[in-house]
Amino acid sequence: MNAPLRRAGVVILVLFGLLFANLNWVQAYKADDYRTNEYNRRVVVAQYERPRGVIEAGGIGLATNKVTDDTLKYLRVYPRKEAYAPVLGYRPVGLAATGIENSENDFLSGESDKLFADRVKDMFTGNNTGGGNVVLTINPTAQETAYKQLLNNQRDVEKGAAVAIDPRTGAVQAMVSIPSYDPNPLVSHDEKAAAAAYNKLNKDEDQPLLNRATAETLPPGSTFKVIVSAAALQNGYTQQTEIKAGSTYEESGAVIHNAEDEVCPGSQVTLKEALTESCNTGFARLGVTLGREKVMETAKAFGFEDDSLTVGNLEGSGLPVAASHTGDIKNPDGSTDKGALAQSSIGQRDVRMTTLEGALMAATVANGGKQMRPYLVQKLLSPDRRTIYNADPKTLRTPINESVASDLKEMMVSVVENGTGKKARISGFEVGGKTGTAQNAEGADPHGWFIGFAYNEKGEAVSAVCVMLENVPGGHASAEAARIAGLIMKAAAGRGGD
Amino acid sequence: MKTQRNAELGLLAFAMVLVAAYGAIVEANQFDRVTSTFWVPAALLSVLFLGLHVVVRYTAPYADPVLIPAVALINGLGVGFLRRLDLARAIANKEPEPGFFAGTGGRQLAWTLGALILAAVLLLVIRDHKVVSRYAYTLGLVGIVLVMIPAVLPSSLSEINGAKLWIRVGSFSIQPGEFAKLALVSFFAYYLVRKREVLSLASRRVLGIDFPRGRDLGPVVTVWLLSLLVLVFEKDLGTALLYFGLFVVTLYVATERASWLIIGLLLFFGGVYIAYLLGASIGGPFANFYDRAEVWLEPFATENYDRVGGSYQLVQGLLALGTGGLFGSGPGAGSPGFVPEVRTDFIFAGMGEEIGLFGLSALLVVYLLIVERGLRAGLAVRDSFGKLVAGGLAFTLGLQVFVILGGITGLIPLTGQTTPFLSAGGSSLMANWLLIAMLLRISNAARGPAASGGGVDRPGGPKKAPTQLHGAMTEVIKP
Numbered sequence: 001m002n003a004p005l006r007r008a009g010v011v012i013l014v015l016f017g018l019l020f021a022n023l024n025w026v027q028a029y030k031a032d033d034y035r036t037n038e039y040n041r042r043v044v045v046a047q048y049e050r051p052r053g054v055i056e057a058g059g060i061g062l063a064t065n066k067v068t069d070d071t072l073k074y075l076r077v078y079p080r081k082e083a084y085a086p087v088l089g090y091r092p093v094g095l096a097a098t099g100i101e102n103s104e105n106d107f108l109s110g111e112s113d114k115l116f117a118d119r120v121k122d123m124f125t126g127n128n129t130g131g132g133n134v135v136l137t138i139n140p141t142a143q144e145t146a147y148k149q150l151l152n153n154q155r156d157v158e159k160g161a162a163v164a165i166d167p168r169t170g171a172v173q174a175m176v177s178i179p180s181y182d183p184n185p186l187v188s189h190d191e192k193a194a195a196a197a198y199n200k201l202n203k204d205e206d207q208p209l210l211n212r213a214t215a216e217t218l219p220p221g222s223t224f225k226v227i228v229s230a231a232a233l234q235n236g237y238t239q240q241t242e243i244k245a246g247s248t249y250e251e252s253g254a255v256i257h258n259a260e261d262e263v264c265p266g267s268q269v270t271l272k273e274a275l276t277e278s279c280n281t282g283f284a285r286l287g288v289t290l291g292r293e294k295v296m297e298t299a300k301a302f303g304f305e306d307d308s309l310t311v312g313n314l315e316g317s318g319l320p321v322a323a324s325h326t327g328d329i330k331n332p333d334g335s336t337d338k339g340a341l342a343q344s345s346i347g348q349r350d351v352r353m354t355t356l357e358g359a360l361m362a363a364t365v366a367n368g369g370k371q372m373r374p375y376l377v378q379k380l381l382s383p384d385r386r387t388i389y390n391a392d393p394k395t396l397r398t399p400i401n402e403s404v405a406s407d408l409k410e411m412m413v414s415v416v417e418n419g420t421g422k423k424a425r426i427s428g429f430e431v432g433g434k435t436g437t438a439q440n441a442e443g444a445d446p447h448g449w450f451i452g453f454a455y456n457e458k459g460e461a462v463s464a465v466c467v468m469l470e471n472v473p474g475g476h477a478s479a480e481a482a483r484i485a486g487l488i489m490k491a492a493a494g495r496g497g498d
Numbered sequence: 499m500k501t502q503r504n505a506e507l508g509l510l511a512f513a514m515v516l517v518a519a520y521g522a523i524v525e526a527n528q529f530d531r532v533t534s535t536f537w538v539p540a541a542l543l544s545v546l547f548l549g550l551h552v553v554v555r556y557t558a559p560y561a562d563p564v565l566i567p568a569v570a571l572i573n574g575l576g577v578g579f580l581r582r583l584d585l586a587r588a589i590a591n592k593e594p595e596p597g598f599f600a601g602t603g604g605r606q607l608a609w610t611l612g613a614l615i616l617a618a619v620l621l622l623v624i625r626d627h628k629v630v631s632r633y634a635y636t637l638g639l640v641g642i643v644l645v646m647i648p649a650v651l652p653s654s655l656s657e658i659n660g661a662k663l664w665i666r667v668g669s670f671s672i673q674p675g676e677f678a679k680l681a682l683v684s685f686f687a688y689y690l691v692r693k694r695e696v697l698s699l700a701s702r703r704v705l706g707i708d709f710p711r712g713r714d715l716g717p718v719v720t721v722w723l724l725s726l727l728v729l730v731f732e733k734d735l736g737t738a739l740l741y742f743g744l745f746v747v748t749l750y751v752a753t754e755r756a757s758w759l760i761i762g763l764l765l766f767f768g769g770v771y772i773a774y775l776l777g778a779s780i781g782g783p784f785a786n787f788y789d790r791a792e793v794w795l796e797p798f799a800t801e802n803y804d805r806v807g808g809s810y811q812l813v814q815g816l817l818a819l820g821t822g823g824l825f826g827s828g829p830g831a832g833s834p835g836f837v838p839e840v841r842t843d844f845i846f847a848g849m850g851e852e853i854g855l856f857g858l859s860a861l862l863v864v865y866l867l868i869v870e871r872g873l874r875a876g877l878a879v880r881d882s883f884g885k886l887v888a889g890g891l892a893f894t895l896g897l898q899v900f901v902i903l904g905g906i907t908g909l910i911p912l913t914g915q916t917t918p919f920l921s922a923g924g925s926s927l928m929a930n931w932l933l934i935a936m937l938l939r940i941s942n943a944a945r946g947p948a949a950s951g952g953g954v955d956r957p958g959g960p961k962k963a964p965t966q967l968h969g970a971m972t973e974v975i976k977p
Contacts, residue, residue, distance in 0.1 A: 001751055001752065001754065001882060001885050001886075002877050002885075003754065004750050004751040004754050005751050005873060005876050005877050005885065005889045006873075006877065007750075008747050008750070008751060008873065008889060008893050009869075009870060009873045011747075011893075012866070012869050012870070012873070012892075012893060012896040012897075012900075013866070013870075015896065015897070015900040015904075016862055016865070016866050016896070016899075016900070018900075018904070018909060019862060019899075019900060019903050019904060019907065019909065020859060020862060022904070022907045022908070022909040023819070023850075023855055023858055023859065023862075023907055024855065026816055026819045026820055026907050026908065027819050027820060027822060027823055027824065027850065027854065027855040027858070028823070028824060028855055030816075030820055031820045031821070031822075031823040031824070032820075033820065034816060034817045034819070034820020034821060035817075035820055035821045035823070037798075037817055037820075039798075039803065039813050039814070039817060040817040040821065040836075041833070041836045042817075042821055042833050042836065045833070
């Protein structure tokens with residue numbers, strides 16, 4: 001009986017060998033996976049062991065920490081609540097963050113390689129210094145003016161967005177979206193309450209969690225005429241070139257009207273006048289004359305079709321920006337759909353644009369044709385506030401040369417001085433821009449747009465802006481957008497809001 | 499003949515020093531300092547084990563000197579870990595440090611006292627392990643009844659966490675299956691010693707392997723059905739595997755026929771696979787088993803993780819083990835609070851986070867040492883009954899360690915077994931200390947001077963001895 005007993009011993013040995021091998025698998029091979037697994041609560045607790053870096057702008061703390069006495073030691077607090085939510089995002093317990101909280105997470109949490117030296121120092125001093133701080137380019141006055149003006153707009157519009165950019169650098173001065181949300185309940189340490197708050201926001205039909213400035217594309221209406229004008233100027237047209245207009249224009253079954261009977265009823269109008277009055281028939285004809293390729297290429301040169309842009313730091317990470325599109329303006333057989341081209345040339349049909357792209361277009365014109373890459377992160381500071389990163393502005397693309405930019409600028413200034421954009425005028429600044437009223441769904445109120453820029457007395461382009469209001473009731477949809485745009489630019493230029 | 503009792507005492511002292519050191523490190527990590535009373539739990543345990551040591555000195559002087567210290571080490575670390583959980587809870591609730599007899603750790607200390615008294619009583623009452631064979635049929639009946647009670651009882655009185663393994667009366671609960679394995683091993687050993695001739699000799703040769711006659715399959719099939727009933731009605735694969743493995747191994751050792759192993763394994767895994775398929779198709783009593791298999795195959799799948807009774811426990815155990823890594827966070831420095839059932843089924847995962855792969859491997863080696871020492875007692879003892887009992891008990895202990903540790907490390911489907919000597923709970927501790935007492939008794943007979951018959955010192959070749967003993971063995975256990 002001893003031989004089988006020995007063999008039973010061998011069986012036990014083999015079984016224990018299997019246990020040992022499997023323990024190696026779990027504790028050595030898979031250890032790193034398991035240590036950082038999303039189900040591992042230790043990860044969450046460890047993240048709250050040291051204070052997360054502060055996000056600030058203009059000396060104001062926008063995302064800060066409060067010491068708690070529960071197992072998670074620090075509670076994230078957003079003192080300014082709704083106004084900054086689309087930019088900052090929020091960082092919930094145990095789930096992925098959004099906004100800058102997400103894109104700068106490594107730095108804020110202190111895990112970034114850039115803070116390696118600080119972590120090593122912690123090891124020796126035994127301190128648990130916090131994560132790094134992020135300084136945003138946001139101008140709090142402009143941001144809060146933009147949020148207040150959008151929220152309390154004079155047309156009772158419930159949804160909209162605004163972006164203001166420094167045309168010379170690409171630094172984002174303001175980025176707001178309404179309706180917004182209070183991020184504080186979402187980061188509650190009571191995860192059930194946080195999930196309930198999230199579900200409520202997520203089910204809201206008005207999509208308060210959506211950053212309309214970067215993530216939503218809508219038909220841009222007449223603001224797209226800036227692109228068509230640029231295409232014309234690049235192809236031998238001047239401001240004074242006469243283009244065909246008229247009260248109606250029919251092309252391949254598509255009928256184009258002007259917004260009012262008084263707009264360009266004559267058969268000819270100069271390019272400058274056409275833009276000033278926002279002549280639909282003139283631009284529809286102009287687009288068809290220039291052809292599909294030139295219109296689409298110019299749009300692309302201004303940043304349409306770019307689905308890889310992010311707004312955050314200039315090294316790459318940031319808020320994703322949805323691509324703006326022109327649509328392919330083709331018949332099923334591949335030839336140009338001229339009716340579609342006519343409609344697309346006035347920013348209708350399948351043309352879709354983000355609010356950010358609108359601001360970039362205006363900024364490009366104001367900056368002499370150079371489009372600076374937009375960014376939100378001005379500086380990264382170590383826990384002891386040494387500067388670790390300072391944004392160095394970059395040219396993203398140069399869609400037009402200086403002379404075309406100068407012509408476009410003059411034409412857009414004329415829009416605000418003499419044309420449809422008068423509401424955007426601000427005293428002490430030279431303001432230019434373009435309005436847009438975009439038809440969308442059947443029976444729905446049109447969207448109101450304004451893209452524009454402001455120069456100070458010294459002739460410096462201080463701000464470029466885009467305001468978008470969804471479904472504006474009561475006609476003249478773009479007028480309210482122009483009025484708000486003027487106030488935002490004034491605030492961004494340092495003259496204060498009202 | 500050396501008794502080696504002093505070696506046992508020395509090893510025991512060493513084990514207790516380790517337990518005391520464990521307590522000190524726990525306090526250092528929990529309080530950031532070591533209190534002046536860190537040694538008290540280890541000292542109390544030392545007194546208890548010393549008591550058993552004295553009993554062994556008088557009742558089983560030639561017993562294996564490694565068994566008690568090895569088991570005492572695991573038992574002591576278990577008490578230490580449970581006390582560590584009590585300390586952490588007290589700190590979290592801002593309560594004063596719990597007393598030495600308070601909390602789960604204190605209760606485990608009390609259970610240890612009870613278990614050691616039982617072990618001492620067994621050693622005092624049963625002076626010769628062969629006496630047990632007289633009560634074999636009674637023990638067999640008791641074993642089967644113990645196994646079946648939880649299956650027959652309504653769920654409200656027998657089910658904890660989906661496994662019907664308990665008898666619950668109010669807040670008190672015992673696991674009869676823990677004791678059943680002792681009774682069943684004794685019965686199997688007796689039955690097989692009586693039947694081994696017919697089981698091993700009457701056979702047909704197929705493909706070079708000797709297969710038994712159909713009629714001799716009766717008892718095997720009976721036990722197979724019994725364990726499948728356990729599987730289905732007590733919803734527990736681990737227990738079924740334990741009983742069946744126990745029987746097949748004793749059968750194999752008794753008959754020396756590999757065919758029994760092959761038949762046994764085929765029957766068991768065939769049964770398990772059919773239960774799995776039935777669980778997938780018709781559900782009913784098999785559904786729980788199917789669920790557990792799914793959880794085992796895909797623990798990290800969201801649908802398994804989020805489901806009630808899904809893979810949450812398994813995943814949290816794995817994450818604790820993985821977080822511990824090679825060296826662990828150190829005793830008292832981990833987060834066992836995130837591991838569900840960390841006092842009972844998942845104690846190994848909770849400890850694993852803190853002592854790491856190296857600590858757990860050492861623990862595995864200690865378990866292996868206990869099992870191999872038990873098997874060695876079986877090898878050395880001269881009567882067949884003793885061989886089968888020692889072999890069966892030691893193998894069962896090893897198999898139980900494999901089933902639960904394999905379960906929580908994801909090697910095999912998870913089942914609700916206790917980790918011997920480590921988990922909180924009186925049933926498991928008492929039953930396993932009784933098992934150790936039996937092994938001590940048998941090893942005493944194996945290593946001590948023979949009371950009758952052939953001496954231990956056989957200068958002649960070892961080849962001769964078995965044939966001689968072979969005949970004597972069945973004689974010995976005649977009632």
